Amino acid sequence: MSELPSSTFDFIIVGAGSAGCTLAARLTEHEHYRVCLIEAGGKDSNPLIHIPFGLALLSRFKAINWNYNTLAQPHLNNRELYWPRGKTLGGSSAINAMCYIRGVPQDYDNWAQHGANGWDWDSVLPYFKKSEDQQRGADPFHGVGGPLGVDDLRCVNPMSQSFVDAATEVGVPVNVDFNGAEHEGLGLYQVTHKNGERCSTAKCFLALAQQRKSFTLVTHALVEKILINDNRAHGVAIKVNGQSQTLGAQNEVILCAGAVNSPQLLMLSGVGPKEHLVERGIKVERDVAGVGQNLQDHLDAIVQYRCKSKESYAVALAKLPRYVQAAFNYWRKRNDILSSNIAEAGGFVRSDFATDVPDIQYHFLPAILQDHGRQTALGYGFGLHICNLYPKSRGTITLASADPTQPAIIDPQYLSHPDDQKVMIDGIRKGRAILQSQGFAQYQGEEVLPGAGKDSEEQLLAFIQQHAQTIYHPVGTCKMGADKDDMAVVDEQLNVRGIMGLRVADASVFPRLVGGNTNAPTIMVAERAADFIHQQYQLA
Numbered sequence: 001m002s003e004l005p006s007s008t009f010d011f012i013i014v015g016a017g018s019a020g021c022t023l024a025a026r027l028t029e030h031e032h033y034r035v036c037l038i039e040a041g042g043k044d045s046n047p048l049i050h051i052p053f054g055l056a057l058l059s060r061f062k063a064i065n066w067n068y069n070t071l072a073q074p075h076l077n078n079r080e081l082y083w084p085r086g087k088t089l090g091g092s093s094a095i096n097a098m099c100y101i102r103g104v105p106q107d108y109d110n111w112a113q114h115g116a117n118g119w120d121w122d123s124v125l126p127y128f129k130k131s132e133d134q135q136r137g138a139d140p141f142h143g144v145g146g147p148l149g150v151d152d153l154r155c156v157n158p159m160s161q162s163f164v165d166a167a168t169e170v171g172v173p174v175n176v177d178f179n180g181a182e183h184e185g186l187g188l189y190q191v192t193h194k195n196g197e198r199c200s201t202a203k204c205f206l207a208l209a210q211q212r213k214s215f216t217l218v219t220h221a222l223v224e225k226i227l228i229n230d231n232r233a234h235g236v237a238i239k240v241n242g243q244s245q246t247l248g249a250q251n252e253v254i255l256c257a258g259a260v261n262s263p264q265l266l267m268l269s270g271v272g273p274k275e276h277l278v279e280r281g282i283k284v285e286r287d288v289a290g291v292g293q294n295l296q297d298h299l300d301a302i303v304q305y306r307c308k309s310k311e312s313y314a315v316a317l318a319k320l321p322r323y324v325q326a327a328f329n330y331w332r333k334r335n336d337i338l339s340s341n342i343a344e345a346g347g348f349v350r351s352d353f354a355t356d357v358p359d360i361q362y363h364f365l366p367a368i369l370q371d372h373g374r375q376t377a378l379g380y381g382f383g384l385h386i387c388n389l390y391p392k393s394r395g396t397i398t399l400a401s402a403d404p405t406q407p408a409i410i411d412p413q414y415l416s417h418p419d420d421q422k423v424m425i426d427g428i429r430k431g432r433a434i435l436q437s438q439g440f441a442q443y444q445g446e447e448v449l450p451g452a453g454k455d456s457e458e459q460l461l462a463f464i465q466q467h468a469q470t471i472y473h474p475v476g477t478c479k480m481g482a483d484k485d486d487m488a489v490v491d492e493q494l495n496v497r498g499i500m501g502l503r504v505a506d507a508s509v510f511p512r513l514v515g516g517n518t519n520a521p522t523i524m525v526a527e528r529a530a531d532f533i534h535q536q537y538q539l540a
């Protein structure tokens with residue numbers, strides 16, 4: 001833990017994740033702001049965080065992860081799903097798969113149409129560009145000189161390339177920039193890397209804040225409660241090394257604790273659905289019905305094959321010499337296999353139920369990933385992850401108890417809307433067609449899951465119910481919206497309704513999931529939050 005020079009700051013940011021680190025860097029650009037960032041986890045000193053290929057093993061390290069599990073899911077054979085969330089500097093950006101995706105312009109136009117005024121595509125694009133340091137250079141869609149490295153992969157497995165090459169065979173375009181003019185098609189992902197290493201928000205944003213005198217970082221500190229008096233937040237109660245302490249915020253407390261913990265913290269502090277708070281014995285500061293509601297996530301099904309060739313990344317003795325060489329190459333030049341994020345290729349296609357934009361995302365892995373990497377899968381294989389980008393199912397985050405050390409109850413209610421089942425089934429069929437294309441013939445061994453010949457709706461649904469998992473994109477639990485929207489938790493400047501000096505700025509404010517991965521959009525939210533805050537206090 002760094003020293004606490006003072007117990008009162010201008011701004012207290014809760015959570016050093018994708019959003020929190022970004023906000024800390026931007027607020028400390030103004031030297032007169034005293035900014036304190038509080039993180040429950042510790043330093044990001046595990047080397048596997050920084051070596052992209054280390055991703056394969058990261059979920060085995062419990063100390064950098066909240067290791068959540070959902071409630072038993074009634075539409076997934078009552079299974080409890082594992083939900084990793086980062087608990088270290090960088091938050092989930094320290095453990096994520098590094099795919100750099102923003103979604104489509106329509107996602108943000110949709111936010112604006114549904115009450116998030118000023119969050120349309122034209123308004124948010126400059127903030128994506130502001131954070132970005134695009135290796136390919138600047139263009140109308142991309143920025144250079146920002147803290148977040150966005151690079152092409154330095155190592156592409158031939159199988160990932162075959163996946164992309166299959167595009168023409170199945171009648172979809174090849175896409176060389178999913179964040180450019182067109183979203184649709186198959187292609188290689190760009191990744192949040194710098195010099196062949198993971199570019200978490202700790203590495204690129206927090207490092208900037210740490211150079212500034214007005215900045216204080218507190219690690220291993222659980223924020224237990226926001227201190228609220230007369231409808232105004234004036235600080236936080238934290239526990240560090242078993243010791244309780246309070247820290248004051250002269251201007252604001254900003255929650256960046258993520259889509260599970262931000263609503264949890266609001267409710268622990270008396271801001272949330274009144275009846276639920278009363279049930280848990282919590283004094284109600286403000287009845288805000290939408291806190292913890294509107295939970296959305298991308299459910300993911302994996303079509304898994306055994307591989308005939310030895311091209312795939314695999315746990316196999318015969319691969320050992322190759323891995324030794326790869327380690328040497330990574331040490332010398334930061335390239336080769338260890339610079340791969342494994343989820344190298346993927347794409348966006350339309351299911352038969354899509355409207356105006358692709359509604360399915362693929363992540364192709366030239367490897368067998370079992371149980372999020374928590375189990376070792378022996379042998380050669382490859383898998384295609386398929387997710388429905390716009391689920392209609394909605395879930396909740398609620399409190400198990402008033403004890404801040406108890407995890408919140410996560411109930412995503414996956415597949416509770418029947419339309420979500422149809423999109424997933426169609427996505428699997430379309431994905432299989434790619435893996436069964438000519439280019440894959442040289443690799444294709446046995447289909448392990450769903451299993452050869454299993455193609456009826458009933459069989460594919462049964463497969464999804466038994467095997468689908470999260471692809472880690474929970475959002476929406478403190479949604480942004482207009483005054484008249486009873487379920488809105490924050491306004492379009494991210495202020496919590498009815499409480500002064502309190503904002504939420506992280507993935508929980510998304511009114512609706514975007515059509516892709518959620519790290520870059522979360523960073524964009526934090527970039528905007530910094531501007532809103534600065535505009536307000538500069539004028540005050």
Ligand SMILES: Cc1cc2nc3c(=O)[nH]c(=O)nc-3n(C[C@H](O)[C@H](O)[C@H](O)COP(=O)(O)OP(=O)(O)OC[C@H]3O[C@@H](n4cnc5c(N)ncnc54)[C@H](O)[C@@H]3O)c2cc1C
Pocket residue numbers: 014015016017018019020038039040041084085086087088089090091092093095096097098099100101221222223224256257258259261262265471472473474506507508517518519520522
């Ligand atoms: C395994 C995995 C793979 C993913 N892959 C991708 C990908 O390839 N591309 C992509 O774009 N997105 C990906 N994502 C999603 C993306 O990383 C998240 O959407 C994004 O990081 C969310 O940012 P956030 O700031 O909302 O929350 P987080 O980054 O999770 O940050 C929240 C922070 O708050 C801290 N915190 C929480 N509660 C408290 C408390 N009470 N007191 C103090 N600190 C607290 C946490 O420890 C954490 O550091 C992935 C996520 C995971 C988990």
